[in-house]
Amino acid sequence: MTPRDAAAAHLPANWSPESWRHLPADQQPDWPDQAALEAVIDELRGLPPLVFAGEARNLTRSLADVSEGRAFLLQAGDCAESFDGFSANEIRDKLKVILQMAVVFTYSTGVPTVKVGRIAGQFAKPRSTPTEARDGVELPSFRGHMVNAIDFEGAARAADPQRLLRAYNQSAATLNLLRAFTKGGFADLSQVHAWNLEFSQTSPEGRRYEVIADEIERALRFMAACGIDLATEPQLHEVDFYTSHEALVLGYEEALTRVDSLTGDWYDCSAHMLWIGERTRQLDGAHVHFLSGVKNPVGCKLGPSATPDEAVALCEALNPDRTAGRVTLISRMGATAVQETLPPIVEAVRSAGHPVVWACDPMHGNTFTSQAGFKTRRLADIMGELEGYFAVHRSLGTWPGGIHIELTGTDVTECLGGSDEVRDDQLEHRYETMCDPRLNARQSLDLAFDTAEMLRALPRHGREHA
Ligand code: PEP
Ligand code: CO
Numbered sequence: 001m002t003p004r005d006a007a008a009a010h011l012p013a014n015w016s017p018e019s020w021r022h023l024p025a026d027q028q029p030d031w032p033d034q035a036a037l038e039a040v041i042d043e044l045r046g047l048p049p050l051v052f053a054g055e056a057r058n059l060t061r062s063l064a065d066v067s068e069g070r071a072f073l074l075q076a077g078d079c080a081e082s083f084d085g086f087s088a089n090e091i092r093d094k095l096k097v098i099l100q101m102a103v104v105f106t107y108s109t110g111v112p113t114v115k116v117g118r119i120a121g122q123f124a125k126p127r128s129t130p131t132e133a134r135d136g137v138e139l140p141s142f143r144g145h146m147v148n149a150i151d152f153e154g155a156a157r158a159a160d161p162q163r164l165l166r167a168y169n170q171s172a173a174t175l176n177l178l179r180a181f182t183k184g185g186f187a188d189l190s191q192v193h194a195w196n197l198e199f200s201q202t203s204p205e206g207r208r209y210e211v212i213a214d215e216i217e218r219a220l221r222f223m224a225a226c227g228i229d230l231a232t233e234p235q236l237h238e239v240d241f242y243t244s245h246e247a248l249v250l251g252y253e254e255a256l257t258r259v260d261s262l263t264g265d266w267y268d269c270s271a272h273m274l275w276i277g278e279r280t281r282q283l284d285g286a287h288v289h290f291l292s293g294v295k296n297p298v299g300c301k302l303g304p305s306a307t308p309d310e311a312v313a314l315c316e317a318l319n320p321d322r323t324a325g326r327v328t329l330i331s332r333m334g335a336t337a338v339q340e341t342l343p344p345i346v347e348a349v350r351s352a353g354h355p356v357v358w359a360c361d362p363m364h365g366n367t368f369t370s371q372a373g374f375k376t377r378r379l380a381d382i383m384g385e386l387e388g389y390f391a392v393h394r395s396l397g398t399w400p401g402g403i404h405i406e407l408t409g410t411d412v413t414e415c416l417g418g419s420d421e422v423r424d425d426q427l428e429h430r431y432e433t434m435c436d437p438r439l440n441a442r443q444s445l446d447l448a449f450d451t452a453e454m455l456r457a458l459p460r461h462g463r464e465h466a
Contacts, residue, residue: 012289012292012293012317015289015292015293016293017254017257017266017290017293018254019289019290019293020250020254020286020287020289020290021250021286023284023285023286023289024282024284024285024286025250025280025285025286025287026126026279026280026282026285026286026287027126027127027143027248027277027279027280028249028250029140029143029147029148029159029249030130030140030159031159031161032158032159033161036161037161037251039161040161040162040164040165041161041164041251041252041254041255042255043165044164044165044168044252044255044256045255047168049256049258049267049269050120050121050168050171050172050175050243050256050269050270050271051175051243051269051270051271051272052269053258053260053262053263053265053267053269053295054260054262055242055272056267056272056273056295056296056297057295058240059114059116059242059272059273059296059297059325060295060296060297060323060325060326061325062114062240062325063114063297063324063325063326063328063357064323064324064325064355065112065114065325066114066325066357066399066401066402067324067325067355067356067357067399067401068324068355068399069399069401070111070112071111071112071113071114071401072105072109072111072112072113072114072401072402072455073113073114073116073328073357073359073401073402073403074098074101074102074105074113074114074115074116074402074403074405075116075117075118075244075273075299075330075359075402075403075404075405076097076098076101076116076117076118076403076404076405076406076407076444077094077098077117077118077119077122077406077407078094078118078119078122078406078407078408078433078438079118079122079125079406079433079434079435079436079437079438080122080123080124080125080144080145080433080434080435080436081119081120081121081122081123081145081170081174082145082434083123083145083163083166083170086170086173086174088177090408090409090410091119091174091177091178091181092177092181092186092409093197093408093409093410093441094117094119094407094408094409095117095178095181095182095186095187095241095409096195096196096197096409096441097197097407097408097409097441097444097445098115098117098241098407099115099187099195099239100195100196100209100441100444100445100448101113101444101445101447101448102115102239103192103195103209103212103213103216104209104212104445104448104449104452105448105451105452105455107212107215107216108212108449108452108453108455108456109452109455109456111455114240114242114402115239115240115241115242116241116242116243116244116272116273117178117241117242117243117244118244118245118404118406119174119178119243119244119245120171120174120175120178120243120245120271121167121171121243121244121245121270121271122244122245122246123144123145123146123147123167123170123171123245124143124144124146124147124167124245124246124248124249124252125142125143125144125248125435126143126246126248126277126278126279126280127141127142127143128279129141132152134152137152139152139153139154139157140157140158140159141157142157142434143159144248144434144435145163145166145167145434146163146164146167146249146252147159147160147163147249148160148163150434164249164251164252164255167252168252168256168270171243171270171271175243178241178243182238182239182240182241183238185237187237187238187239187241188236188237188238189216189220189236189237190217190220190236192212192213192216192217193210193213193217196209196210196213197409197411197441199411199441199442200441200442200445203419203420203442203445204419204420205419205442205445205446205449206442206445208445208449209445220236242272242273243271243272243273244271244272244273244274244275244299245270245271245274245275246274246275246276246277247268247270247274247275247276247287247290247291247298248277248280248287250286250287250290252270253268253270253274253290254290256268256269256270257269257294260295263295265294265295266293266294266295267294267295267296268291268294268296271296272296272297273296273297273298273299273328274291274294274296274298274299275298275299275300275301275328275330276288276291276298276299276300276301277301278301278302278303278332278364281300281301281302281306281310281314283310283313283314283317288314288317288318291318292317292318297325297326297327297328298318298326298327298328299327299328299329299330299359299404300314300318300327300328300329300330301330301331301332301361301364302329302330302331302332302333302345303332303333303364303365304333304334304337304341304365306341306345307345308344308345308347308348308349309348311329311345311348311349312348312349312352312354314327314329315327315329315349315352315354315356316352316354319354322353322354322355323355324355325355325357327354327356327357328356328357328358328359328401328402329345329349329356329357329358329359330359330360330361330404331345331358331359331360331361331389332360332361332362332363332364332365332404333365333385333388334365334366334381334385335362335365335366335381335382335384335385335388336384337365338360338365338385338388338389338392339388339391339392342388342389342392343392343395343396346358346392346393346396346398347396350396350398357401357402358393358398358399358400358401358402359401359402359403359404360385360386360389360400360402360403360404361403361404361405362381362382362383362384362385362386362389362403362405363377363382363404363405363406363436364436365385366378366381366382366384366385367436367437370416370424370427371424372424372425372427372428374414374427374428374431374437375436375437376414376415376416376424376427376437377415377416377436377437378415378416378417379415379416379417379418379439379443379446379447380417382415382439382447383447383450386403386447386450386451386454387454390454390455390458394458394459400455400458403451405439405444405447406436406437406438406439407438407439407440407441407443407444408432408433408438408439408440408441409441410430410432410440410441411430411440411441411442412430412431412432412433412438412440413426413427413428413429413430413431413440414427414430414431414432414433414437414438414439414440415437415438415439415440415443417443418440418442418443418446419442419446420442422440422443
């Protein structure tokens with residue numbers, strides 16, 4: 001049997017990269033020209049993969065550690081990446097915030113942090129309505145830069161398959177820079193001070209971060225003084241940084257799905273990890289089917305309407321072999337609902353014997369429209385959902401494995417609150433998001449410190465009863 005035949009034996013019946021096309025696929029753009037779309041998909045099929053299967057396997061292994069309570073997952077980045085204002089500085093600043101948050105977790109808790117960006121491919125958005133009406137004019141909704149443009153104007157809102165190619169190219173350029181930053185010296189632990197962004201240095205969180213950075217520097221000097229050759233320890237000089245996005249536009253994902261020559265398995269090489277959104281997690285739908293056939297680690301969002309049976313069925317569909325690290329269940333219940341809706345789901349998945357990573361997205365269940373008409377979130381609600389999530393896992397003895405956050409490295413005013421409070425009347429100052437409101441660097445650091453304290457307060461990191 002060739003590796004490919006062996007791999008095929010484990011696939012769901014009749015799975016192929018294209019087989020999702022026979023199933024109902026929600027949230028797909030209304031492409032005006034099918035032939036033009038298929039031509040682009042063909043072109044993408046011939047382009048190099050963005051990530052390697054071996055890297056995705058390494059992430060599955062790291063996530064297996066998370067599922068077993070030995071590591072913590074930080075998945076973070078933009079709600080929607082943009083084709084406009086794409087620059088090295090923007091990528092660098094986002095990476096800085098994520099590296100800072102990871103240092104806060106690891107330093108405060110002694111638990112390794114697995115770093116996964118919502119980056120290098122997060123270009124497609126599910127929408128609550130397919131069209132948007134303004135002053136009596138109705139146009140297709142904005143679905144992310146992979147599909148159309150945001151301007152409220154007919155030509156801009158038409159789905160354009162050429163955008164799939166642009167998304168691929170921007171993802172490739174982003175990944176190239178991320179690899180250079182994380183392996184080429186920028187992520188060296190001796191640079192820990194340099195990750196503090198200028199505008200957050202003088203804030204209370206920024207100063208708190210400086211204290212940790214000083215202590216890390218002192219520890220490095222201490223080790224060197226003891227005669228340890230720090231230059232030969234790669235872990236001090238590089239970080240593993242993985243990419244992820246919502247696998248939404250399935251033609252794009254199909255085109256980047258390739259057979260790994262080592263194992264014969266299919267991998268979606270558009271990112272290391274892919275997730276299924278709250279609106280596309282139908283058990284008999286195209287998205288669950290598509291991701292059931294690729295070997296990457298996969299996530300699935302679970303909102304307040306998710307039932308325990310659905311959660312177990314999703315685990316069965318996505319991970320019949322019960323491989324640890326393969327499935328991350330990302331709850332996004334809302335601060336007021338989490339303590340009620342999450343426990344029966346955790347209990348059902350646990351008693352079914354599924355080794356999942358539990359993660360919490362405290363963003364999407366806490367969105368509302370401010371008085372001035374901005375879509376926003378309160379940092380207090382975000383923290384409230386995280387507190388509820390930690391309380392649930394603490395009482396069940398399961399490991400609250402990670403968090404899933406929308407943030408940016410720029411000094412935006414999109415979410416309310418924080419120690420340097422953003423107020424309702426200030427949202428208009430720097431409200432730049434194309435989709436959901438993101439935490440700025442100060443709010444992200446604030447969240448990291450408070451989350452680290454919750455992690456530290458867990459009895460032996462929550463594994464006492466596991
Ligand atoms: C998102 O992560 O940006 C998103 C749309 O989330 P959800 O599917 O949970 O609503
Ligand atoms: Co979002």
